[in-house]
Amino acid sequence: MNGFRAIFFREIRAAFFTPSGWTVLAIGAFLSGLVFTLLSLVPGGPATVQPVLKVSAWILLLVVPALSMKSFSDERRQGTWEILQAAPITPMTVILGKYMALVCQLLMLGLPILLFGVILEIHGRPDWGEIACGLLGLLLGGALWLALGMLASTLTESQLVAYLLALFTSLLVVLGSRLLPGLVGSAQADLFFAIDPTRRIEDFAIGLFDTSNLVFFIVSTAGLLWLTRLMADWRPGLRPRARFVFAGALEWVGLVVLVFGVVAIFDLPSMQRSFDLTRTRAYALDDSTLTLLESLPTGEEPWTIDLLAVSNENEGGVMRQVDEVLRRFDQASDGLVTSRI
Known part of the structure; x- marks a missing residue:
């Protein structure tokens, strides 16, 4: 626990006592504020931040990789990763300490949306249940992209390469899951829809809490963090032994199959449970x-x-x-x- 706290506060200091961390947060706040001004502050329109919540799912794709890009790439570039490995803490402790510090930064990105709700309260009656549910969805989605960004940062010593790798991977998943259904049958289309995190965030944004979405984000994030653990000991430029490559590949494949299996089970209609968190109970039958x-x-x-x-x-x-x-x-x-x- 002492090792976790040391890593956590080390990363917090690096994030909030340097200009780079605040710059990323400022960009996220500016983009969400721009969306709020254009789509929510409409004369005669409803008092809702739902458009901001939906667009913020896409803003996360751009902003979150900038938060996580230096988590391991910077350690490798400066040569401090070897020092951390020699410390009396496990690699997973280092990963979790870094990850929770990034989650704290992610929470800061949600503060402007709370402020938008307060502004709308002056002029109308915003649905705070919908806002809370939407913020939960953004937190879960952002946590997933953080884990992906940390995995990308283990593969390179360049922060820019880590950012681009995480960004293009997330865009490939999201855009691919939206474009490919038009090329395949309806049965396969449902599969592509299910792997799109932004679609699942949109469910939260409309005030609908679905257990299958919760399981998707938790299991996928845990899987990416474990893959980060597998890649943390990898050295760019070194050729590992064949048996280690084979064992690592088996673990990768097994983990991916496990994640998809758990998500598929909880996506079954018999396993799904949904809750209407809107103030008006928009989905509940009287x-x-x-x-x-x-x-x-x-x-x-x-x-x-x-x-x-x-x-x-x-x-x-x-x-x-x-x-x-x-x-x-x-x-x-x-x-x-x-x-x-």
């Missing part, structure tokens, strides 16, 4: 609706609700809200089938 659905007579053919919606003419978040309400109709009655066309 008692009269539940009574009506329960009283529907059952026959050979189920009752059906078909909703016609043109996806490319509507906001993606709205479609996700509609899908959640339809899903709750499905759950409320065994004799009812809903679909969105």
Whole structure:
């Protein structure tokens, strides 16, 4: 524990007592403030920070790698990583100490959104349940990108290369999961949607807490941190023995399979649990609706609700809200089938 505290406060001092850390936070605050001004402070518009929460999921892609890019690359460049290895602490302790210090910086990025909520409180009634849920989603998403950035920083001594490696990897995952579904069938499209962290953050942004999203972020982050542990002892330019390469590859493959397996299990409808955290209970069915659905007579053919919606003419978040309400109709009655066309 003493080793963890020493690493943690060492990284905190390096982050908050140097201009670089504050510069990254200032850029994040400026971008979120710009989005708030353009999309939330609209005359006659609703008092909500939902647009800021959704766009912030993309801002994290740009800002978070700048926080994590020097976590290990700087240690290798200065030759201090060998000193840390010789200290009486485990490599995982070093990784967790650095990681938690980065999470503290990530929390600072969420403070402007709280301020936006206070500003909206003056002019309207913002949904604080939605704001809290959205901030949780941003924290989980940012924690995932931090772990990816730390993994990238173990592969190089250059901070710029570490930043670009983390940035392009995250963009490849997000953009690939959004573009590839148009080239494959609907069954495979669901798989690509499931691996997109920004889509899962959007669920939090609309005030919907889904256990499958929580498991996705926790398991994926833990997996990336463990991969960081595997790569921490790697030396650029040195050729490891074949047996170590084989053992490391097996551990990589096994860990990836484990992460995907756990996420897939909790994505099953029978395992999912969702909670409506909005003030207006936007996704909850009232008692009269539940009574009506329960009283529907059952026959050979189920009752059906078909909703016609043109996806490319509507906001993606709205479609996700509609899908959640339809899903709750499905759950409320065994004799009812809903679909969105």
